[in-house]
Amino acid sequence: MSTLSLAAGRPTLADRLISRSVLTDVMLVAGGAAFTGLLAQVAIPLWPVPITGQTLAVLLVGSTLGALRGAVAMVVYALLGVVGVPWFSDAASGWQVIAGPTGGYIVGFIIAAGLTGWLAQRNWDRRVVGAFASFMAGTVITFAVGLPWLAASLGLTFSQTLEAGLYPFIVGGIIKALIAAGVIPLAWKLTDRFKK
Known part of the structure; x- marks a missing residue:
């Protein structure tokens, strides 16, 4: 098998x-994308942004694959x-999803997976506290991109943006980061034990 790889670094x-x-x-990479699409279907409908399992998938994919492969x-x-694969939340697809209120979160996933992957390549994911910090950083990045996009898309005020796009997701974001950090x-640990 070839040792050539898209994976860079540690x-x-x-x-x-x-x-x-x-x-x-x-x-x-294909598996990471499919896993994210699968967890996007685990959703609690809210408007304009549903609560989904996507962010958990992003954290897990970034950490497991590393910066480059996670972002890709x-x-x-x-x-x-x-282009039409119905794996955004609620089996949606199409350019209108990216152009709509939730598009910024999807764009933020790219940066979040890259960041959590970069931190994983520096061993942040080996211990619960470091993993939790890494996953919270990825979550913050997702919101940092998603909230301004949401505001611009719907013409919301700052207060309306926080009410629609942040406050309902804080507890869930912490829970997802804790799950991933566990x-x-x-x-x-299991891999290290098995490899020995």
Whole structure:
């Protein structure tokens, strides 16, 4: 198998489980995009922004795949959704989703996955506290891109934007970061034990 890889830098959890190659990178990126699309269907409908499992997927994909592959997985997720794969929230697809109120969150996923992946490549994901800090940083990035987009899309005031796009998601964001911070360090421990 070739040692050529799209993955740059230090190994991540995926690299611990599967040897690096372009083929495995492509499969991991496709799997990361599909996983995000799958968790997007786990949703609590709210308007204008639903509560979904997407952000949990973004954190897990970024941390597991690393900065480059994680970000590319989110680009693939966004692009395939735009061209018609019905895997945005509520099985939606098309350019109107990206151009609409929730588009900024989807764009933010790319940066969030890149950041959590970059931190994972620096071993932040090996311990619960570091993983939680990493995942909260990814969550903040998602909102930092998503909130201004939401405001511009709907012409909301600052207060309206926070009420519609942030406040309902704070508790869920913390819970998702805690779940990911429990899962990824545990996966590292199990992988290390198995590899020994």
